[in-house]
Amino acid sequence: MANHERATTPSLATLTIFHQKLKTEWKSTAWCGREYYRSNEIIKWMLRKGTDELTTNAGLLLTEVYQSLHLPQSWKISNGEDRCLIVFAILLELGYGQLIDVFQRSGTIDKKLPISDISNTELLEKDLRKWGIRDTEGFWESFKERMWSYHPCPLSLGMRNMFSDPDRGRWIMPFCKRQRINMKGGTAQVWEVVVQESQVPHSLALAAGRSVYTDSEYGPCYIFALKTFTEESIEIFEWERDAYLAMQTKGHLSGMVQFLGEYEIHEKLEGGEILHTRNILLEYGDEDLEEFFASSFNYPPNLNAETIQYWRSLANVAKALDAMHDLDLERENGRHDRYSGWHCDLKPDNILRVDGEFKLADFGFAKFKPMNPGRVPKQYMRGGTETYGAPECDRARLDSSISVSQTIDTWSFGCVLSVSATWVVLGYQGVLAYHELRRIAIGKLRERQKRGEDITVPVADDAFHNGVDVLPEIREWHMHLRSLLRKSDTITGLILDFIDEKMLLTESARQSTSGLLYPALTEQLRVAQIHYSQLVEQCDVNPVTESVKEALLGVEKMGNHPVDTQELCSENSFLAPPQRHQVKSSRIDKSRKMGVIQGKVAHRQDALQPNVTKIRGAQPSSMISSQYTEPNYTERTQLTPGAQPPESSSSPSFTYRPVMRPTSQVASYTSAISPRIYIEKEAVDSTRFTPSTILAADQRTAQSRHGNYSEDLRDAETSFAINAPFDSHSILPEKPVGLLPISTLSPETPQMWNHLQHQTLWPIYQEHQALKSKGKSFARLFKKEHDNYLKNFLDDRDIMFLVDNDTSMSxxxxxxxxxxxxxxxxxxxxxKDGLDLEFTIGKRHNVSKNPASKILSKFKAAKEEALSQPHHYETDMASILTRIFDRYLSGTMGEMTLIILTNGVWGGTLDITNVERAIANFLKKPGLEEKLADRWFTIQFISFGDEASTILTHLDNDIAKKYSIPDVVDTEPVSGRMYKMILGSIVDTWDKASSPISPTTPSSPSHLSLPSAINLGTPSPSTSSPIMRQNSSRSSKRLSGLRNLLNGPR
Structure with missing residues (x-):
């Protein structure tokens, strides 16, 4: 406490206990780093009476702090409307507990706190001075600052609160942990928030269901989903909030995510900025349907009862959709108002799995309008899904005068059911193949359109229609699925028939299904169950016996406690099969490997144990199920909407993971993508892979592609090929021409691929790991150890790094x-004079002529700022390059390479051709053009993602010829070769070397552990790079890069 004297109080037992508990037991730290006290626990303790005491702890505290004839009675400050136990606690912390009767008398009591200002301070001046407080203004500031710490924002079921403090943002949300669920970059940011059990009232705990776990730091906690909207998205927030509120009047809908409340708040950020947001608190979903399909822990159902149960759970989504399409609101006066509703964005990642059931979510584009009996309801739409959208939605998005009917949701749900049927029959590999089918079909339509044919083409590359009607290939796919159905699966065929006959039809043929989807699907389920019973009676199928059930359930339960398969993957798993036979310890852990149960069959326990009911609602901490484990969280950092939290090295292979997970899913999360081995020109059986055959094939491929490369590089490559141990690069050459089916893999190959699934094998990661392994920290990185190969080309060349830090790069x-x-x-x-670093957004972190340590320090600072930035920024690359070029021309014009890290989106450049014109105009400047033959100034792009790979490839390959300028521009994907990222624009050989462009979904290297056996060898332009897909999660959607996974960026 500043500038005022503290009253002297004896250090007695109860007061000492109070201060100890205040410091250690009642204090919590919010996700933002601010501390708050759990006031309800303080009040309980104050009112508690010891077994040997005649009064409460509050009474004992009064006795200890008052050294006068007058002693307030504890009941006066403990009960009724004028209770002021929290005020007493604040005064005790300040050392002036003896002022409590003065504060209570002046009306400063618990129920009035917190308040932005205390207006009656002048009434207390005399009393404050009486107790030796000379700096009364400082005292009040201290009191008010602590006041906010004792009053975190209260949570309640159905809350609609405004936590307003626009000038100072002192409200604290009691989220002990908060992390992004995904990085979709839509109209809202979705967070997973964790709240201690003591901060969750009973009604809210009941609604939260089983989303409770024991945190090692915070004890029993509840998990919620939080959608945060900034000022720019207020309209979307109001749409979604109103949709939830309207749907809530229908009572609890099993097929819709529960709305738990909403609030508005002014929050103070780390930099001092006050951020004003609207927020929606929702029931937490373990994963969305898209993730459910991709997870290697979820197996498609195969028993009849399991399959029925799976489709029944999806039918619940139709129930919620029906309620939305025909919303009947009963008012308090008994009047009924009916509304027609549209979801407008129905797709797998807007269907969440909550407690094993599927639920409809994300009403950000939902619309409602009063029902007009006798007329087909029509509405204008904004946004929504393109892939799963109906044909008319493409037209409506382009022309705001076009309205759409509710059957756009019917179409979208039909697409969802179609993908679901694919997963039931073929698993996730089938889902990928189905996506590829649509992509190929639409690609052919685009080719026909380019040839001048008058046909329509959908906006999305993987839509289910051709612009007017369903793709013929969709019908063919459904026929393919029907031919593969199990005899015991009596429901999936009926679902496919319903999709073809009622859902995926032209706009005019699609009949209104308002309120009818759920009854229709339940009828299919009823028919399927009857049919199965008939098959059993006729002995066409055999029922599942009790002994078989027992065995199936036994294995299912083993899925709760799997062996960590990542631990089972040793360095030896990188060796080719013949080499692995020579490693003595390669089979030592066979007993551990054989017991791994990675996942569970969908709805098996529901089907085989139908009488075991799920327990919902709040559970006392002693009753928390052991199947839930504490989530892996990173260190607490200051995050804001828009920030992506860093990963900890202990986390699974994703940036962020929903925390309410069975142990089997926490262990080692991997994608269910089957391993694929690509060999150029022909598919080679993996059983024939040896170091010699693979490297020889690589050399032949390299020589045919780079026949004109210099002798020194050829020698270097040959040396590398002969001496290097087996490298996974060799398995995955550059162009995926041949596809090796998983069934042809040797028995030992899955171990190798299981390891590869967990590791990032791009060369840049390998080099990064190699540098890290040289020492315990990155300190060694700053030692100037020369790379003799780079020295030939970079000596005394200026290097500038330009980092694209706009929002799309998050x-x-x-x-x-x-x-x-x-x-x-x-x-x-x-x-020699130091490196340069600049950013496309802002100049605060730009530095010139600095050592590596300073460059990386500034980069880290810019990273933290970007990830905590709530606003949306777009890069104007043309302007940035022009600024750099002008500065270069006004200087000494020495040899220089500009290395640009970007995704090529550049939303701030209105005319994208301005970028190439800026480069061309610069390269034609007098005094520079004649030097460019020796690549005096070069530009190297390192590309991330695939959204705009076309423009970067164009700058690399086309502009030299187009503008008659030297070829000094190169592009290398981050999945490509490390040396090409440095030398691609400088050395002709590296410039001509092609690289595979792998999908670059967000991932973190922090958990990578590459085997020491990998030898990076001498650099060579012909060394292949792996074509691998990173594991991901809700924070970096598994399917967000699906197009590129299958086909590579275009």
Missing amino acids: PFWEMMTVVMETLVPKVEAFD
Whole structure:
């Protein structure tokens, strides 16, 4: 407490206990780093009476702090409307507990706190001075600051609160942990928030269901989903909130995510900025349907009862959709108002799995209008899904005068059911193949349109229609699924018939299904059950016997406690099969490997144990199920809407993971994508893979593609091929021409691929890991150890890094960190006067002529700022390059390479051709053009993601010829070769070397552990890079890069 004297109080037992508990037991730290006290626990303790005491703890405290004839009675401050136990606690913390009767008399009591200002302070001045407080203004400031710590925002079921403090943002939300669920970058940011059990009232705990776990730091906690909207998205927030509120009047809908409340708040950010947001608190979903399909822990159902149960759960979504399409609201006066509703964004990632059931979510584009009997309801739409959208939605998005009927939701749900049927029959590999089918079909339509045919083409590359009607290939796919159905599956065929006959039809043929989807699907389920019973009676299928049930359930339960398969993958798993036979310890852990149960069959326990009911509602901490484990969270950092939290090295292979997970899912999360081995020109059976055959094939491929490369590089490559141990690069050449089916893999190959699924094998990650392994920290990175190969080309060349830090780059910061921490130390030794670093947004972190340590420090600061930035920024690359070029021309014009880390989106450049014109105009400047033959100034793009790979490829391959300028521009994907990221624009051989462009979904290197056996060898332009897909999660959607996974970026 500043500038005022503290009254002297004896250090007696109860007061000492109070201060100890205040410091250690009642204090919590919110996600933002601010501390608050759990006031309800303080009040309980104050009112508690010891077994040997005649009064409460509050009474004992009064006795200890008052050294006068007058002693207030504890009941006066403990009960009724004028209770002021929290005021008493604040005064005790300040050391002036003896002022409590003065505060109570002046009306400063618990129920009035917190307040932005205390207006009657002048009435207390005399009393304050009486107790030796000379700086009364400082005292009040201290009191008010602590006041907010004792009053975190209260949570309640159905809350609709405004926590307003626009000038100072002192409200604290009691979220002990908060992390992004995804990085979709839509109209709202979705967070997973964790709240201690003591901060969750009973009614809210009941609604939260089983989303409770025991945290090692915070004890029993509840998990919720939080959608945060900034000022720019108020309209979307109001749409979604109103949709939830309207649907809530229908009572509890089993097929809709529960709305738990909403609030508005002014929050103070780390930099002092006050952020005003609207927020919706929702029931937490373990995963969405898209993730459910992709998870290697979920197996398709195969028993009849399981399959029925799966489709019944999806039918609940139709129940919620029906309620939305025909919303009947009963008013308090008994009047009924009916509304027609549209979801407008129905797709797998808007269907969540909550407590094993599927529920409809995300009403951000929902619309309602009063029902007009006798007329087909029509509405204008904004936004929504393109892939799962109806044909008329494409037209409506382009022309705001076109309205759509509710059957757009029917179409979208039909697409969802179609993908679901695919997963039931073929698993996730089938889902990928189905996506590829649509992509190929639409690609052919686009080719026909380019040839001049008058046909329509959908907006999305993977839509289910051709612009007017369902793709013929969809019908063919459904026929394919029917031919593969199990005899015991009596429901999936009926679902496919319903999709074809009622849902995926032209706009005119699609009849209104308002209020009819759920009854229709339940009828299909009823028919399917009858049919199965008939098959059993006729002995066409055999029922599941009790002994079989027991065995199936036994294995199912084993899925709760799997062996960590990642631990089972040793360095030896990178060796080719013949080599692994020579490793003595390669089979030592066979007993551990054989017991791994990675996942569970969908709805098996529901089907085989139908009488075991699920327990919902709040559970006392002693009753928390052991199947839930504490989530892996990173260190607490200051995050804001828009921030992506860093990953901890202990986390699974994703940036962020929903925490209410069975142990089997927490262990080692991997994608269910089957391993694929691509060999150029022909598919080679993996059983024939040996180091010699693979490397020889690589050499032949390299020689045919790079026949004109220099002798020194050829020698270097040959040396590498002969001496290097087996490298996974060799398995995955550059062009995926041949596809090796998983069934042809040798028995030992899955171990190798299981390891590969867990690791990032791009060269940049390997080099990063190699640098890290040289020492316990990155300190060694800053030692100027020359790379003799780079020295031939970089000596005394200026290097500038330009980092694209606009909003679209948010998912790639961890990847960019790997690139910077690898390349900066590599090139530092050759730029004698220091490196340069600039950013496309803002100049605060730009530095010139600095060592590697300073460059990386500034990069880290810019990263933290970008990830905590709530506003949306777009890069104007044309303007940025022009500024850099002008500065270069006004200087000494020495040799220089500009290395640009970007995704090529550049939303701030209105005319994208301005970028190439800026480059061309610069390269034609007098005094520079004649030097460019020796690549005096070069530009190297390192590309992230695939959203705009076309423009970057165009800048690399086309503009030299188009503008008659030297070819000094190169592009290399982050999945490509590390040396090409440095030398691609400088050395002709590296410039001509092609690289595979792998999908670059956001991932973090922090958990990577590459085997020491990997030898990076001498750099060579012909060394292949792996085509691998990163594991991901709700924070980086598994299917967000699906198109690129199957086909590579276009």
